[in-house]
Amino acid sequence: MSAPIIEAIETRILDVPLIRPHGFATFTANEQPILLVQVKLSDGSTGFGEGVVPGGAWWGGETVETMQVIVEKYLAPATIGRKASEISGIVHDWERHVANMRFAKAGLEIALFDAYARSLNIPLADLLGGKFRDSLDCTWALGVLPLEQAVAEVEERIASHGHQSFKLKMGSGDPATDVTRIAELVDALEGRVSFRIDINARWDRLTSLRFLPVLAEAGVELFEQPTPADDLDTLREITQRIGVPVMADESVCSPADALAVVKKQAADVVA
Incomplete structure (x- = not known):
């Protein structure tokens, strides 16, 4: 037919x-x-x-x-x-x-x-080839929130949907203040869930090298696109030096972009 x-x-x-x-x-x-x-x-x-x-x-x-x-x-x-x-x-x-x-x-x-x-x-x-699984763990995006509001939302999502991974936005404010906010949130949840951050390509090299190690020490488990999309050299340096998985997001808008990131070994994960 x-x-x-x-x-x-x-x-x-x-x-x-x-x-x-x-x-x-x-x-x-x-x-x-x-x-x-x-x-x-x-x-x-x-x-x-x-x-x-x-x-x-x-x-x-x-x-x-x-x-x-x-x-x-x-x-x-x-x-x-x-x-x-x-x-x-x-x-x-x-x-x-x-x-x-x-x-x-x-x-x-x-x-x-x-x-x-x-x-x-x-x-x-x-x-597309058949179903592989019946469910999928999802990361819940918190955006930029004050500490008390973020903690309340994390607790609510754990109770209502069983989320175990949360993403927080950074890059809109003072880096030191932002880092303190994230570190306090990670500490408040006492290892019950995992946290990752997304800086939306807003930090430069020196800011990243100064503050990402602090976030790594605080327990943040993944860094999403800390630096500008077209600067793969800096993204590679961060990936090689910090010791926490780095995700390329804005840097990858096509298959060719993904291949460039892989060849450069500029990230551990591609969004």
Whole structure:
């Protein structure tokens, strides 16, 4: 039986309220914008995908508004009319029409997979090779919070959802003050859970080499992108010297970026 044809692609921007303000290194978010992508097939099946970046253009250059234009004006015309089973070929052909724009492409690609799985009447996991596990441990992001509020939220998430790993944002304030805040929080939980930090590429080399060892001594277990995205030499130095796993995030926006980090041995983990 021939696969159904991709007949229509629609997008809609959703501003999803957050349960509390979420502080990043650059600003505080009260909602999470999402580009909802909908793919309709000739057999009546409909699939959904999401294009999401954390808060806006400051992270990687894309926003839900830019994603919407790229999907509707450039990716959709290169997709509509093709078979739902041609996903790999479709995604490959997008590169001839649009450079980069990974999050816009991801939102549409997810919707294509979802639609095709629904047309086959199988779980998407089966289409991708089968389910591997029934549950997944998740790290809960605390953002930038005062000590008392952070402790209360950690306790609440442990009780309600069993979280054992928490991420804290840094980089928006004075480094010494930030480090004291994080160290006090880690100490307050007395080893019951693990903590990691995300500096969103806001520290320079000297700040990182001065304060990251203090955080390591306090018990922080992972450092996410302390230094600017394009400075892999400094990221490598931190990775080699500090003794705590380092994650590259802003430094990796494409497969080529990931390969550069690996070749440079600039990080232990890639987001």
